Amino acid sequence: MSNQQSNNLNNLTLILNASYLPLGVCNSKRAICLYFLDKVDILMNYDDRVHSPSMQMRVPSVVKLKKYVSFNSLDIVLNRKNLLMRDHSSCQYCGSKSNLTIDHIIPKQQGGKDSWENLIIACSPCNSRKGNKTPSEAEMKLLKIPKKPNRFMYFNQYINQKNEGWKEYLFQSKN
Template identity: 40%
Template sequence: MTIHVPHPVAPEACPALVLNADYRPLSYYPLSLWGWQDAIKAVFLERVNIVSEYERTVRSPSFEMRLPSVVSLKTYVKPTRQPAFTRFNVFLRDRFTCQYCGAREDLTFDHLIPRSKGGQTTWDNVVTACSPCNLLKGDRLPEDVGMWPSQEPFQPTIGDLHQNGRLFPPNYLHDSWLDYLYWDTELEP
């Protein structure tokens, strides 16, 4: 008789999904995750409730605990109203797509009105562009080179970024997370 013992899962492979007190993720993209140490520390400091657990346990000489897979904050954190203007958020607003040719590789950003012509680095003047399109446009205006973005740049809301973030799920989603991530997706019949 052979007994099969599954390979142990390293604690590092067990992040915890962090939900706000209203059971919504703190952020979708990047997904609000804590490492197992931070999750356990928050449990001991009584800052979170454990919503779901992994099968994996951690032990000390006097204590054993299953690792949390989903935790919710005990105190509600009010989300920011306006997203930060970052390169990543510009890419996310534009769905990681060059606004000139549709490429999804070698991305950077382009100023519609070039900085050399007084253009500002703002939501309303910056779009995602691939390096070849950015070089082709250079420091010229869109009308001078005949290159128009597929969508006009705009300042997104947090909701816009969350909606776009759902289009790019992380490589790993634990089953226990799914009930908290996609409440507004269409259900299968």
């Protein structure tokens, strides 16, 4: 198999449940396997092709499971990368985009937890100004109330020029 072909197999494929609700993202190699196992229907393809001596096909971009699977909510891992994504890489007190750190809104010393609701991106000047105080003690205001990111954010991170067609399937999902 050529390098180009193995690259094509690393395209990402959006997997929808039988109900069309987005379930997850996998590499196209896995999606092609699912197709040959008769587990999925292909709804959308990339222009890229893969071929073996006996067949050739376009690389699937969106597939839908033939059988409904009961749904496991897709939890987004709480880490620095995902916090940056949620907070658009900007300080949640002043909007600055440089010297970014992670701030506990309720400081750890006061029982603040490591959670989506208590962690935000803050620039280091704001973080040191706030110190070990709560925002109200420090008289600082949050630009928005932090929440656990929704599933759309999870899928949105994978969208690029090549798979813009996914949006058609993502925007109609209600959660």
